Amino acid sequence: MLKTFLDFDPSLIVDAVEDEIAVIDADGKIVAVNAAWCAFADRGGAGDTNGFLGVNYLDVCRAPGAGADHVAAALQQAIESGRGSTLEYPCPIDGEERWFELQVDRLPSPKQRLVMLRHRDITPRRAMATLASAAKIDSELLGALVQTSSDAIISYDLDGRVRTWNAAAEALYGYTPEQIIGQSMERLYPDGFTKRIGDYRDEIIAGKLTSFEATRMTSTGKPRLVWITAAPIRDSEGRVIAVSNIHRDITEIRKHQDSRQIVAQEVIHRAKNMLTVISAIHRRTAASARSMEEFNEKFGERIASLSRSADFLTSEDWATVSLDALIRSQLALFAHDDTRLTVGGPAVELRPQAVKTIGMALHELGTNATKYGALGDNGGDVAIRWRLTPAEDGGEPALFIEWVETGPSFDAPPRHRGFGNTVLTRLAVSLLDAEVTYNFTTAGVLWSISIPAPHFTVTEKT
Numbered sequence: 001m002l003k004t005f006l007d008f009d010p011s012l013i014v015d016a017v018e019d020e021i022a023v024i025d026a027d028g029k030i031v032a033v034n035a036a037w038c039a040f041a042d043r044g045g046a047g048d049t050n051g052f053l054g055v056n057y058l059d060v061c062r063a064p065g066a067g068a069d070h071v072a073a074a075l076q077q078a079i080e081s082g083r084g085s086t087l088e089y090p091c092p093i094d095g096e097e098r099w100f101e102l103q104v105d106r107l108p109s110p111k112q113r114l115v116m117l118r119h120r121d122i123t124p125r126r127a128m129a130t131l132a133s134a135a136k137i138d139s140e141l142l143g144a145l146v147q148t149s150s151d152a153i154i155s156y157d158l159d160g161r162v163r164t165w166n167a168a169a170e171a172l173y174g175y176t177p178e179q180i181i182g183q184s185m186e187r188l189y190p191d192g193f194t195k196r197i198g199d200y201r202d203e204i205i206a207g208k209l210t211s212f213e214a215t216r217m218t219s220t221g222k223p224r225l226v227w228i229t230a231a232p233i234r235d236s237e238g239r240v241i242a243v244s245n246i247h248r249d250i251t252e253i254r255k256h257q258d259s260r261q262i263v264a265q266e267v268i269h270r271a272k273n274m275l276t277v278i279s280a281i282h283r284r285t286a287a288s289a290r291s292m293e294e295f296n297e298k299f300g301e302r303i304a305s306l307s308r309s310a311d312f313l314t315s316e317d318w319a320t321v322s323l324d325a326l327i328r329s330q331l332a333l334f335a336h337d338d339t340r341l342t343v344g345g346p347a348v349e350l351r352p353q354a355v356k357t358i359g360m361a362l363h364e365l366g367t368n369a370t371k372y373g374a375l376g377d378n379g380g381d382v383a384i385r386w387r388l389t390p391a392e393d394g395g396e397p398a399l400f401i402e403w404v405e406t407g408p409s410f411d412a413p414p415r416h417r418g419f420g421n422t423v424l425t426r427l428a429v430s431l432l433d434a435e436v437t438y439n440f441t442t443a444g445v446l447w448s449i450s451i452p453a454p455h456f457t458v459t460e461k462t
Contacts, residue, residue, distance in 0.1 A: 020119040024057045025112060026079050040119060057117070061091070074104045078115045082106040086227065088122065088211050098123045152226075152247035155233060156185050160197030163242055172226075172249055174219035188216040190223060204230045205240050216247070225251045255430060320349035320457060323358070323401075327384055330359055334366040334375045345386035347459040348399060354455040357431050358401070361424055365403050365447060373405050373445060380407020380444070388458065389450065396453035405445035 020037035022030055030052050038052065052060065058072060074085045084105040090097050101122045107114040152169035156162050161184055165177045173180075173188060180187065185197045193215075203209035211229045218224060226247045233242040282299065289295035327343050350358060366375065374380025386401040421438070428434040428449055435450040 022052075022057060022117045022119075023107065024075065024115050024117065028056050028058060028075060028079075030055050030057050030060070031114070037119065061119075071102065074102070075115060075117075078104045078106050079113055086211075086213065088229070149246075152245075152249075154185075154245045154247065155242050156197070156245070157242050158201060158240070160185050160201065169247065172218070172224065172247060173216070179219075190215055190217055200230070201243055204243050205232050213250070223251075224249055225254050320351055321355045323348045323350050323386060323399075323456070326350065326355060326359055327362060330362040331366055331382075331384075334370045340375065340379075340381050342381070342383040342385075344384075345401075346388065348386065349457045349459055351455050351457070353431055354451060357428050357434075358449075360427065361447070361449070362403075364424055365405075365445075369405055369445075374407040378407070380405065382406075398453065399451040399456050400448065401451070402446065402448040406443055 020040040021032075021034045022037050023032035025031050031054075033052050057075070058068070061071070070087050071089060074087055077083055077085060084103070086101065086103045088099055088101050090099050092098070099122050101120040103118040103120075105116050105118075107116050149166060150168055152172045153164070153166045154162060154169050155164040162181050165175070165180050169180075170176055175187075186193075200209065209230060211227065213225060213227055215223050216226050227250050229246040229248075231244050232240045233244050235241050286295055286299075323345070324343065324347070331341060331343075369375035369380075369382060374382050383404045383406075384401070385404070386399060388397040389400045390397050424438050424447060425436050428436050428451075432451055432455050434452065437446070437448045439446045
């Protein structure tokens with residue numbers, strides 16, 4: 001359980017990351033930690049969570065020498081500019097040097113500058129890098145360690161040609177040793193990548209570059225984001241003869257972190273939108289009510305409907321939700337005149353991730369339509385239709401949903417594209433691997449999404 005003395009929802013932190021977590025404020029003081037971090041900081045002790053609150057983070061995690069400067073600089077950068085980073089540093093524990101990876105990220109708190117710190121013990125991985133650069137290591141032992149490693153371990157000569165390529169590298173990139181050994185490391189680079197292998201080599205040999213993130217390409221042209229740990233390989237006389245790389249695939253980690261950050265921002269954005277919705281409900285209810293009693297009754301019903309709609313996005317008790325029910329629940333807040341709304345499609349059940357994502361999108365579309373479009377005071381119509389579309393490769397069909405808003409016309413898209421636009425475009429791509437379109441035309445607004453099969457089930461034949 002995360003302990004904190006902030007007016008801040010700690011579940012956002014727990015749900016967003018794994019490993020040992022600490023959160024600091026702009027003064028560098030710890031304001032929240034989880035139990036795993038307490039065990040880490042206590043060196044496996046009882047972990048009195050509250051004992052760390054209010055303490056300066058650098059007084060607890062003391063990286064020696066230059067490591068302390070790197071950690072302090074990363075924290076300062078995140079606090080002042082909001083730019084996150086990842087670094088590695090050694091820390092002696094009980095007389096033994098251990099290496100840790102520290103990921104620093106700014107949290108989307110509207111009230112104060114908060115920085116989340118995630119720690120991971122990478123001593124085994126660093127030990128592998130040390131073995132790779134030690135000239136006196138037994139070659140058979142080194143070969144066994146390299147081949148059985150779960151990380152991709154690669155070495156290349158001073159001209160940048162691949163010399164060794166382990167099984168994990170083949171699994172990550174799709175090239176067999178026969179296909180890649182002797183080839184330039186730049187074969188893994190994306191098109192247009194400007195930094196050359198020689199630039200990396202020189203920085204690594206000079207000790208200026210030991211770890212970094214980079215995008216690399218598989219044999220099928222698929223990009224992967226990798227965390228690379230690098231070291232020079234020396235012969236028995238200390239001369240550099242090659243460079244070792246350890247590549248760890250962090251594509252999915254970054255993808256989920258980005259998606260969760262979007263969702264956290266959506267919580268804040270949605271709260272602001274709620275005020276707009278409540279204001280619209282109040283205005284419309286007051287305009288149509290014939291008495292104070294009728295106003296109180298109708299206004300109360302609509303606020304209750306708003307609450308029920310929110311339950312779809314926060315409940316964890318359900319397995320699936322009807323798409324039709326989700327749409328009608330979300331739009332009951334906006335379309336009080338049923339003649340302006342058309343809903344239709346086959347019986348489909350959405351799984352939880354799709355429920356949350358589509359629910360957020362519908363809320364955003366409904367809010368925009370109430371403020372600027374077809375559900376506003378100027379009139380218009382909204383049609384929401386969905387159908388199953390066959391896959392080109394003969395696989396499972398996708399679910400295609402479209403929002404067609406007619407009435408107000410748009411000669412050009414709105415110039416300002418705020419967080420609402422992110423919800424309607426990037427969120428679904430990140431969370432559902434969906435395809436999304438969002439267009440403004442002279443006829444109105446069109447938003448559509450194609451959702452892959454793992455996120456829904458069909459409950460009747462169509």
